[in-house]
Amino acid sequence: MEKSTREYLEVAQQDSDRVTRLTIPPPLPEAVHSFYELFAIKGIRLENFQPGFISYCFIVPPRLTDRNGNLAVGAVATIVDKIGASVLYRKVGRRMHVSVDMSIxxxxxAKLNDELEITTKLIGIKGSYKGILVVLKNKSTGEIIAEGRHSLFALPSSKI
Incomplete structure (x- = not known):
């Protein structure tokens, strides 16, 4: 028999216990990131940087896995959003881009402790609209875990 909606949405005790064991450090006064951004992208290392292309390395930590031990789809979406946008920021003080569209x-x-290679590439610019491709790949097998296309927009700078 199928579960009712109420049963499906109930939080299992093991999941509840998992959340209560999280250690959340207090935010630094100068931090501009949210807790979730720091939670998701902590531990990602820069491997290669070229204008318009960046490569990162990442080992899947327990905090980003689902109850089956797989990298959570929400974590993948956050990585595509945050790491994808990183290809646009080369200098401090540049105007902020906002996500317009993202498809993954x-x-x-990816399983717990798998080493992933994350590459982000600027694939096009049309005025203030920019397109980015982000690929998450298992470093040891070469298997593609996810591919995200991310569109961002920034207001044009003033001509005054």
Whole structure:
């Protein structure tokens, strides 16, 4: 018999216990990121930087896995959003870009402690609109975990 909506949405005790064990450090006064951004992107290392292309390395931590031990789809979406936008920021003080559209193809799963290679590439610019491609790949097998296309927009700078 299928679960009712109420049963499906109930939080299991093991999930509740998992959340209560999280240690959340107090935010630094100068931090401009939210808790969730720092929670999701902590531990990502820069490997290669070229204008318009950046490569990162990441080992899947327990905090970003679902109850089956796979990298959570929400964590993948946050990585596509935050790491994808990083290809646009080369100098402090540049105007902020906002996400307009994001689509992600989930092609495989990554397990706890898998080493991932994350590449982000600027694929096009049309005025203040920019398109980015982000690929998460298992470093040891070469298997693509997810591919995200991310569009961002920034207001044009004033000509005054």
């Amino acid at each position: 193809s989930y092609l495989s799963t």
